Amino acid sequence: MELDLFADPPSAERRPTPHPQPPQGLPLYIGTSSWSFDDWRGSLYPADAKPADYLTYYAQHFPVVEIDTTFYRIPTPSMVDAWYRRTPDGFRFAAKIPQVITHEKVLRDCQAELQQFTEAMSRLGEKLGPLLFQFPYFSKRHFATPQAFVDRLAPVLEQLPAGLRFAVEIRNRWWMTRRFLDLLRAHRVAFALIDHPWMPPVQELVRQHDVITADFSYIRWLGDRRAMEAVTQRWDRLVADRQQETTAWVGVIRQFLARQVAVYGFYNNHYAGHSPGSIALFYDIWQRQPSTSP
Template sequence: MRFGTSAFTAAGWPGTFYPQGMKPADYLSFYAQHFDTVEVDSTYYATPSVRTVQGWDAKTPPGFLFAAKVPQSVTHEKILAGCDDEFKEFVERMQMLGQKLGVLLLQLPYFNAATFAKGDDFLQRLEPFIKKLPEGVRFALEIRNKHWLTQRLFDLLRSRGVALALIDHPWMPRPAELAARGDVVTADFCYVRFLGDRKAIEERTKIWNQTIVDRRVELSEWAKVCYQVKSRGVTIFAYANNHYAGHGPATVRLFQELWSDQEKSVRDPLTIDDA
């Protein structure tokens, strides 16, 4: 089980998570003393430089794992077609991390009918891209249209060992509803993201220094489901966004606490079908 935050810098973290006065250059090293993985958000905007990737490697200990978003040029602008060169460059750049490379996330937007009239049209675009994914790299796919969570999608992802990203987001099903749709574990790892309602929380704050939304009930539900998935021998990566509750590090700590409680209370192996 890997716990971390989405990004390792944010307004409000200095003085709450990071010691006041700490230099930003020291943030990642400090972060890696508390969590064993991070989801890098900056790669969404552009492929990182060689120097940047080397810096990430140098500032983290052996065993630390990086997840990273695939650039928006691939997922949002070209939408998985005609993007071979930039995608290849990104993957190869991230492979410089060696054993510290965890998962590469294909985060797709909510596509309206003007882009894809129906889910089958989307799958026709997705399938050739998935089939060309390089071996030896973990990939996760995030979609934000609950109607596209079909057995055909699950089978396609499973055929290449790509994880369906399970997200806590107002547009998407709760864990129990997800489980009712079929076996949503499509790889030998599971990728979970606590995202929340960005618009709603930004009406209350844009400084991410404290928890302002109580997510204990939701996280307890996720802890149960994640424990059930883990009992199948699946590695789990779980990341908390600031927009979920107000302060990513606090969300991770709460989830770790609930995860520990779940491990203590559950004695018999379960499957996600029991959720």
């Protein structure tokens, strides 16, 4: 039976329904960008859930989450320890690298902040997943050429601590050059694929480039923030039909898994209106899509 993906959220009397689980045995980790949404009460969380308990409930449904708060400040040790305690064995945390590094200093003189951040996140131990350099769109005032960005990025990647996984996200489509991807590959840093208006569709990217630069892939389904907020200000149900895009992504992810590449993927509410619903759609299409690969 197919999921009623566009149904109204459950009433306050209903308990949340179980969400689809990833296929057994595959290194496929699909979650959401952040977990702190009151609008998920009654669908993902119990209607009377307290914000302090959201993460615990979240981890009952999904194996991984992307932490958004680390973009705004380096977490304290007590914050990181609380994340660890509130999640079960086997859970994974990905996290955004602080904006002071990617947006304010733009990779200049940021080694102290990067070290402080990685040391804090390392307290998660075996639960720590990839750490994301999320860069904004840069005008030519910042970087006159794609190579100028590569030259700025290279020394930072050379100094990354061993034993941790990193990914790099760009939003300038003409920066997709062989030198950029080869730099990531040389340091085993993943190229972060994003579903976003400023970047090419995934089918175009994988046709033109080998986008696998590490032993894992990092995917973010972001959508068009401005367009979505013109449609809804609530994040309790799907309001956009993403079946066509999701079908394409499922096919690409199957290809990655066939190459023995682990996949971390994160849905944003702005992609279709309700991240948990987007995950449900993903697994619904996964189960229905014929394939001889994983």
